[in-house]
Amino acid sequence: xxxxxxxxxxxxxxxxxxxxxxxxxxxxxxxxxxxxxxxxxxxxxxxxxxxxxxxxxxxxxxxxxxxxxxxxxxxxxxxxxxxxxxxxxxxxxxxxxxxxxxxxxxxxxxx
Amino acid sequence: xxxxxxxxxxxxxxxxxxxxxxxxxxxxxxxxxxxxxxxxxxxxxxxxxxxxxxxxxxxxxxxxxxxxxxxxxxxxxxxxxxxxxxxxxxxxxxxxxxxxxxxxxxxxxxxxxxxxxxx
Numbered sequence: 001x002x003x004x005x006x007x008x009x010x011x012x013x014x015x016x017x018x019x020x021x022x023x024x025x026x027x028x029x030x031x032x033x034x035x036x037x038x039x040x041x042x043x044x045x046x047x048x049x050x051x052x053x054x055x056x057x058x059x060x061x062x063x064x065x066x067x068x069x070x071x072x073x074x075x076x077x078x079x080x081x082x083x084x085x086x087x088x089x090x091x092x093x094x095x096x097x098x099x100x101x102x103x104x105x106x107x108x109x110x111x
Numbered sequence: 112x113x114x115x116x117x118x119x120x121x122x123x124x125x126x127x128x129x130x131x132x133x134x135x136x137x138x139x140x141x142x143x144x145x146x147x148x149x150x151x152x153x154x155x156x157x158x159x160x161x162x163x164x165x166x167x168x169x170x171x172x173x174x175x176x177x178x179x180x181x182x183x184x185x186x187x188x189x190x191x192x193x194x195x196x197x198x199x200x201x202x203x204x205x206x207x208x209x210x211x212x213x214x215x216x217x218x219x220x221x222x223x224x225x226x227x228x229x230x
Binding site: 034052098 | 157159215
């Protein structure tokens with residue numbers, strides 16, 4: 001059972017917009033800690049996609065965006081492409097654990 | 112370019128100690144306020160934070176693993192290490208090392224190493 005809750009799967013057709021939610025609690029997202037998002041392809045390491053809830057590292061397309069409000073955060077992907085098919089994880093800091101917590105991951109399928 | 116590379120045995124016997132090292136290049140592990148972490152991912156499952164260590168050896172461990180985990184840093188070799196005691200099959204996972212970045216994100220990751228616990 002992951003500390004942050006994500007839907008197991010989402011899907012969308014090429015060109016569409018999808019969102020992935022990440023729900024936490026008062027000891028992590030609700031405490032004001034940032035949400036970070038990672039993209040992971042099979043057999044590879046996670047790659048940082050969004051940090052500090054809404055900042056894209058250099059090289060990440062602006063089709064990817066993040067937001068955060070209260071105990072929840074969201075990742076939005078617009079102009080969906082087949083290459084976006086991957087697993088997506090959210091992460092934050094938890095005051096009670098004094099460390100990182102992750103969501104269980106969401107598998108994005110491009111129809 | 113910051114790069115991290117995990118190394119260690121791919122097979123560990125039950126009740127033995129899992130030992131991994133993460134070699135860092137392109138960035139000094141001694142940089143003030145730098146933090147380094149270990150994360151693991153059981154096959155087909157999600158990510159689990161194991162712990163952080165900083166340049167001076169200060170550590171934070173996941174409470175669920177705290178009794179079995181030790182992390183150390185070797186600034187002379189620009190690397191840090193993980194020891195996990197008394198492993199069982201549930202410790203079978205891909206183990207990643209990573210650099211902690213802005214806001215507590217993990218901005219650079221190693222490629223990961225699969226460690227299987229089996230007799």
